[in-house]
Amino acid sequence: MKLFYAPGSCALGIHVVLEETGAPYETQRINFAEREQHSAAYRAVNPKGKVPALQRDDGSILTEFQAIALYLGLTHPEKRLVPSDIDRQARMMEAMDFVVGTIHAAGFRRLFRPAEFAPNESDHDAVKARGLEVITQGFALVEKDLEGKDWIVGDFSLADAALFYPSFWAAARLKLPLSANLQGHYQRMMSRPSVRKALADQGL
Numbered sequence: 001m002k003l004f005y006a007p008g009s010c011a012l013g014i015h016v017v018l019e020e021t022g023a024p025y026e027t028q029r030i031n032f033a034e035r036e037q038h039s040a041a042y043r044a045v046n047p048k049g050k051v052p053a054l055q056r057d058d059g060s061i062l063t064e065f066q067a068i069a070l071y072l073g074l075t076h077p078e079k080r081l082v083p084s085d086i087d088r089q090a091r092m093m094e095a096m097d098f099v100v101g102t103i104h105a106a107g108f109r110r111l112f113r114p115a116e117f118a119p120n121e122s123d124h125d126a127v128k129a130r131g132l133e134v135i136t137q138g139f140a141l142v143e144k145d146l147e148g149k150d151w152i153v154g155d156f157s158l159a160d161a162a163l164f165y166p167s168f169w170a171a172a173r174l175k176l177p178l179s180a181n182l183q184g185h186y187q188r189m190m191s192r193p194s195v196r197k198a199l200a201d202q203g204l
Contacts, residue, residue: 001018001023001025001026001054001055001056001057002025002026002027002054003015003018003027003028003052003053003054004028004030004042004045004053004055005027005028005030005051005052005202006029006030006031006032006037007029007202007203007204008168008173008202009052010052010065010100010165011052012164012165012168012198012199012202012204013065013069013161013162013164013165014054014069014072014161015027015201016161016189016192016194016198017068017069017081017158018198019194019195019198020081020161020192020194021072021075021079021081022076023072023076027201030051037051045061046061046063050063054068054071065096065100065162066093066096066097066162069096069158069161073158080155080156081156081158082157082158083154083155083157088153088154091152091153092152092157092158095142095162095163096158098138098142099138099142099162100162102138103138103139103142103166104165104166106131106134107131107134107138108131110127110132110134111128111174135166135176139170139179139182142163142181143180143181143182146181146182146184146185150184150185150188151185151188152185160185161189164186164189164195167185167186167189168186168204171186172204
């Protein structure tokens with residue numbers, strides 16, 4: 001397998017999942033600063049022009065965070081990255097969709113790429129403020145869900161790898177304080193060998 005990633009992007013979560021599986025894989029860095037994600041060569045891999053993308057052993061390409069994570073979890077059942085019962089599977093997907101679709105896409109994306117939401121630079125501060133509001137509200141809901149638990153659905157799962165990357169953005173990149181349960185989750189993630197390896201591999 002090969003992971004196409006940009007350092008510190010949401011692909012960090014998939015990098016963690018790959019390490020958790022213990023399966024052999026390689027990585028290929030996509031340079032966002034040079035807009036390599038829009039190059040003809042990468043568009044041939046992922047026409048969506050974004051990361052992560054996973055090239056599977058048969059050469060086929062899988063895209064989108066949740067799809068890649070679920071594929072890796074289901075193809076390595078011995079690692080128990082996907083809960084065994086249906087309710088917790090649904091809760092895991094619920095959490096991943098909320099993190100990726102709301103906290104990331106509607107929150108951090110506004111902070112990092114305000115021009116995608118408003119063409120006029122004079123509006124960018126308002127866009128960023130709305131992004132921070134979405135992040136704050138989203139993290140508050142996750143904080144409540146983590147009450148009394150080490151991991152989102154009880155045991156470590158794909159959802160925890162998904163939550164890690166926006167937590168990393170907040171704590172390491174933006175220096176935003178995390179609430180108590182989120183901070184505990186972040187620290188537990190940072191202590192996992194999979195996370196330390198993924199961070200080191202990406203130079204973070």
